[in-house]
Amino acid sequence: MNSGAHHIATIEQLLNSSKEAEATSIPQTIAHTQNALALARTTHEGNYIWQCIERLGLLMFRHKVPCLTEQDFLEGIECAQECGNEHKGILLYLQLATLYKEQSRYSEAIQYIQKAIHIAQQHHDIATEGLSYGHMGNIYYELGEYSLAFECLHKSLHIAEQEGNQRVIQSQLNNLGSLYHKLGRYSDALQYFEQSLTIRRDIAHPILIASSLTNIGDVYRALHQYEDALSFLNESLSISESIQNNHLIVLNKANIGLVHEETGNYNTSLQYCTEALELAKEVEPIQFVADLCCNLARVYNRSGEYNRALDLLDQSRVIALQHSNKDLLTIVYYNLSQVYENLSDIPQAYKWHKLFVETQHATHTEEKERDIARQERLLTLQKAEQARLLLEKQLMQSEQNALRAQINPHFLFNSLNSIQSLLADTQTEQALRYLSRFARLMRSILDNSRKASVSLQSELEIYQLYVDIEQLRFQHTFTYNVEIHPYCDVEDMDVPPMIAQPFLENAIWHGLLPRKENATLTVRIKPLDTNRYIMEVEDNGIGRERSQQHKTQSTPMHTSAGMNIINERLTILGNLLNLELHCTVEDVIENNVCSGTRVSIILPIQTIRV
Structure with missing residues (x-):
């Protein structure tokens, strides 16, 4: 085994070991x-770099372990593109979006x-x-646009149900449960959470079950x-500890500490809240730690241990100020006022x-500003969607125009005459053989006239029929x-059908x-880059200049119309896909003599379905 093959074998063995170890x-x-x-x-194995980053991304978000950065995900996306695996590496885009969401970079997400x-x-995926x-x-x-969230989650759930994809079904049921929980519709939230739990038990995924x-x-x-x-919380805790999932343990x-606080069991509440805080300091983001400090401080306040409460609230206040977290500051200031009131320190x-x-008022003002910003973002998205729909409508009209240009009456008449x-x-x-080919060609042209794109294999077969x-x-x-x-x-x-x-x-x-x-x-047919390829039509004929001398007055009009329609189709399609698409015509020169004509059409490797 050479060194390259040995490295690949080692990488694959490590990835397999990773999957086997996840349950324990x-x-x-x-x-x-x-x-x-x-x-x-x-070893510069790009195809494995993106696979490893994708695998770490799954682990990072599933287990709440920060093991990748923005640059790691961008590296993975670049490697997948360079290896021609952009589609297979599509989860990297979603993982990077999740990272941006957690960083409140919603537009980028x-x-x-x-x-x-x-x-x-x-890829019709x-x-x-x-x-x-x-x-x-x-x-x-996250943006508080709950109606849009509901629409997207239901669209995802509907597709997953059509595909029979249980993993996505359970995920969206869980997300819808969270949405209803946020809205205070607890009976609906329970219904969705319980449906999700049933599927998660069926697929026997301990982390998802615990969640x-x-x-x-x-x-x-x-x-x-x-x-x-x-x-339910104790059952989840038992599973979380058995699989060593620190985030769920915290x-x-x-949550168990909060239940005991609300029922007046302050000693038990202190025990659970303290254990949660100590572990969180090791594994959780600092702002989450600050939230837990507030929880524990509230329990100390209720149990009369005011100095401990003040110490924890001061820690939380410092973190909130460092991160400009006004929501947390509002909670901290309220709890500080409650502690000092219990201490009978009225000035404090x-x-x-x-x-x-003051902070609560400022938070409400900022929330209004965020509402305006959200509406502006939504308006931008709506305008982009309207522009996309208009382009698709123009593309469909262009395809119909192309059909009329393709079925040249002279070609029909002369073919039947032959x-x-x-x-x-x-x-x-x-005669029967050619009549069969003629019928297949006409049927294919008519069938494809209703499509924005067809497979290149199918298109080349149609060209063969036409040329025959x-x-x-x-x-x-x-x-x-x-x-x-x-x-x-x-x-x-x-x-695009019959483009050439x-x-x-x-x-x-x-x-x-x-x-x-x-x-x-x-x-x-030859590649241009990861998203485009070139289709060339080349002849060794007499060239463009001499051919002009042979053309009749009617033929150039048909050819020119066909060229205009093709350029129109490419322009619209390029705008839809955000790609530069065009066609060029040039003479083939050999030994300073024109020996033919070459047409180069720049096309997307995958287009869209309209």
Whole structure:
């Protein structure tokens, strides 16, 4: 085994070990994946770099372990693109969007989700498109746009149900439960959380099961059904400890502490809240730690341990000021006023209560400003959607215009005349063969007229039918070749239907026929970059200048109309896909002599379906 193969085998072994370890040890599964990534980077194995980053991204967000940065995700996306695996690496876009969401960079998050949706649509990947809508719903949830969140989450759920994708179904049911919980519709929240839990138990995923149990327990706490709340939270805590998921351990202990606080069991509440805080200091973001400090301070205040409460509130206040977290400051100031009121220190109680009122007012003002900003973002998104729909409408109209240009009456008339001549010459078998091809060509053109794109493989077959009939008409005075670059998978590439037909027609009529002998027509497919490819139509005919002398007055008009329609289609499609698409026509020069014409059409590897 050579060194390259040995490195790949080692990387794959580490990734397999990572998956095996996830059920028993989260730190171990992350360590295996990080080692695989380090080796992939050292050996420049780009295809494994993006896979390792994607795997770490899943672990990072599933287990709340910050093991990747923005630059890591961007590196993964770049590697996936360079390896021609942009679609397979589509989860990296959603993971980066999730990171941006956690950093409150919502506009950037939306951009990457939209990119993921676009890639999914290009590859007709309905499942990932649905997953992406789920991520978009979570962004709108964070922005407080609950109606839009509801719409996106339901769209994701509907697609997942159509696909039978249980993992996405359980996720969106859980997200909808969180949405209803946020809105205070606890019975609806319970219904969705319980449906999600049922599926999670079926797929036997301990982390997801524990998460659902936590959510249900928190709803029961909000309903003041404390016995049920403790039952679910304790079950979740037991699972979380068995799989060493520190985030869920912290969350459950904190929630159990809150239940005991609300029921007046302050000693038990102190125990759980203290344990949650100590572990959170090791594994959670600092602002989450500050929230837990507030929780514990409130319990100390209620149990009469005022100095401890003040110490914790001061820690929380410092963190809130450092991070400009006015929501947290509002809570801290309120609790400080309560502690000093219990201490009968009226001046201090008044001071902190005044700060509480001022901060609360400022928070409400900022919330109004955020509402305006949210509405502006929504208006921008709506305008972009309207522009996209207009472009799609224009594209559909352009496709209809292209159909009219493709079915040239002269071609129809002359083709049928040629078949009729074969019948007159008693060449019945050959006539039937060409009649069959003519019928297939007409049917394909009409079928494809309703589509914005077809597979390149199908399109090349149609070109073959068209050229076969033209060869019959002109008694096989030219040959036809198709050259496909080995990196091009024509079955997985798209093309607007009959995009090159006018150029084939022009090459045959005005380039090759006047040549008389050794005439050749070639269609060439070759890659340009990760998103585009080139289709060339080349002939070794007499060239553009001499062909002008052979054209009639009517023919140039048809050719010119076809060219205009193609450029219109490419412009509209390029605007939809945010790609530069165009076609160029040039003479083929050999030894300073024109030896033909070459048309180059820049096309997207995948387009859209309208």
